[in-house]
Amino acid sequence: METWSRTVVLLLVITVTCSALINELPPGKEWPANNSVKQPFDDDPETTTILILSEKEPSNPIAEHLEVEGPEETIIDASLPVLRSTSPESRVDYTGAQIWKVSTQNTNVRGVIYRLRRRNLISTWGGNQSSIDILVKSNAVNNVTRVFKRERIPIEVVIEDLQQRINEENPPLDPNEVELQNRRGHRMTWKQYHRVEDIHGFMDYLAKTYPKIVSVNSIGKSYEGRDLKVLRISDGKPTNKAVFIDGGIHAREWISPATVTYFINQFAENFDVETDDIKNIDWYFLPVVNPDGYEHTHQSDRLWRKNKKPSRTTSRTCIGTDLNRNFGYRWGGKGSSGNPCSEIYRGSSAFSEPESKALSDFIKSSSANFTAYITYHSYGQYLLYPWGYDNAVPPDYKDLDELGNRMASAIRQTRGSSYQVGSSSGLLYPASGGSDDWAKGQGIRYSFTIELSDTGRYGFILPTSFIEPVARESLNGLRVLAAQVAKL
Structure with a gap:
């Protein structure tokens, strides 16, 4: 299990009384440096070539x-x-x-x-x-x-x-909510979609408030220089399994970071009374994988999808790579584009983008025992497992399908939302270079992409009134996964 640096602990200035069940985290090595791990690219020759879309x-x-x-x-x-x-x-x-x-x-x-x-x-x-x-x-x-x-x-x-x-x-908060923010010490409410500054401030607040269980570190920088902040919740037991959860790979999917931060808040604020299934896991959260694109959706174009790194064609510069086509398992195949101006542009090579590379570097170099990887997207209400690169499934697909259906059942029992379960390519369409395929390829046993609500009435423009209901039902699905991890 990965441990945390005494240096980080000494920087925490707020002392809070925690349960006796929560042990002091022992000192250990720092998180791996960004870009410190060489990535295995697929041997296919396409991985070294930009394929421009045919006119056909x-x-x-x-x-x-x-x-x-x-x-x-x-x-x-x-x-x-x-x-x-x-x-x-x-x-x-x-x-x-x-x-x-x-x-x-x-x-x-x-x-x-x-x-x-x-x-x-x-x-x-x-x-x-x-x-x-x-x-x-x-x-x-x-x-x-x-x-x-x-x-x-x-x-x-x-x-x-x-x-x-x-x-x-995303209407502004009423004065009572603003006053509550000031008293609480952070601006997160789950009654509004928040900017990156608010999300990162909330993560830092939890690390200062609960230093015995919560730590925050930047695992790298985005193209425009924003931190890629990961928060860990752990009681430090060396026997713990680990789960990695991310959101915000696609910029316009605002419900995704909102849901992931809801999980963070629930576990951090209530860790003392959580079940052993939750306590016996080292939880790693990266709420906003694509902070540049996410900020762009708040400032300029609500429907922006990609990151913000420019790419040149023969005639002009186009902005952005689809980060969920940039991961290095079967990169460059179906459902991705070699045209830099396409919204599903896969990048010039696998892990060509700083955001996807930082995520993969961290997981590969971490000593945490990652047993599950979940990436939250929207929309459609799907619970998807590999493979996405083609209409195929991994050898243990029956286990993934069975777990996925139990998670979907827990979601449905919360407020009636129906999630379809299946492989990404089989239930929807082929999409190569996805983060879930890559995680499964790294040997992470349970790898899922969850497409959150709704089914199309609002699509990407989901009103804020849906944040808490969607996050709450998703948390119940996550608890099912935690119980499964605990059995291993």
């Missing part, structure tokens, strides 16, 4: 681009204004843009959606084997409506004005 229509364009949200940048019709702004001072305005749910049962729908995307009239949000959610740009609503009517493809308008929904998503 893919055989399954919906599956290939299913996770793309926001304006598509691969091909731009010069007659149409582009939603995304390049000015850091201005915000992207989605007034009049709509979200539609489209059935994929019609044989023509894949080709129609592909062609509309190529003309920069729509982009895709999410979906599954039976339907897909698309964003229709404001100046294209009439044209796209005519196309779907002509092709006799039924649609359901889920959001009539996307900007209005964005404006209503």
Whole structure:
């Protein structure tokens, strides 16, 4: 088990009385230095080559681009204004843009959606084997409506004005909540989506308040220089298993960091009275894997997905890599793009991005006994296990499926939310280079991607009233996993 430095403990200045059951953490080695571990890349020759998308229509364009949200940048019709702004001072305005749910049962729908995307009239949000959610740009609503009517493809308008929904998503706190923040000593409330500064401040607060069980360290820096802060909750027992949980890989998925910080708060504030299943685990939390992109969604473009590291094409610079296509297990395959302007751009090589590399460096070099890895995303209400890179499953998939279904049952019993369970590629679509595949490839027994609420009514723009209910039911699912880890 990884131990913690006496240096860190000496820096903590607030002393709090803790239960006698919580032992002092013994001194030990520092967390591994960032970039200290060489990463194993797949032997496939594609891992050393940037593959540019062909002009040929893919055989399954919906599956290939299913996770793309926001304006598509691969091909731009010069007659149409582009939603995304390049000015850091201005915000992207989605007034009049709509979200539609489209059935994929019609044989023509894949080709129609592909062609509309190529003309920069729509982009895709999410979906599954039976339907897909698309964003229709404001100046294209009439044209796209005519196309779907002509092709006799039924649609359901889920959001009539996307900007209005964005404006209503994250209202300011009332004065009573603000006053409570001041008394509490941190600004986290789970009644609002918070900025990175608030999240990191909350983590630091817990480390100062509960120094015998909580520690915080930066495992690296983002492209723009923000800390990648990991918080550990542990009673220091050398027999403990370890679980790593992250959120915020995709910038626009605000419910993910909110849920992960909810877990942190519950375990830290109530550790004395938690079950042995929780106490016998070293918990590692990285709430915001992509802090640059996350801040960008608060400041400029609510629907930004990638990180913020620029990449050059032959003609221009495009911003960002999809961090969940950048991990080094079967990197460069299905469901990822070699085009730097694509929303599912996989990066120039496996672990080319500082954020994904820092995460992998830490897990590989840690002496913690990592038995589970869970990464929280949104949306769709899915509990997914490997593999994502192709329609295949690992040898122990039955164990993963059984555990996943028990977790889904606990979630459903909380407030009735139904989560589908299955392999990423089988239940949804192939997506290579994902963090869950990589974690499983490292020998971490239980590796899951959890797509949080909802199923499409709000999509990525989930109102703050959902934060606590979603986090609470997710915590009950996490307790099932903890009980399983405790049995090993």
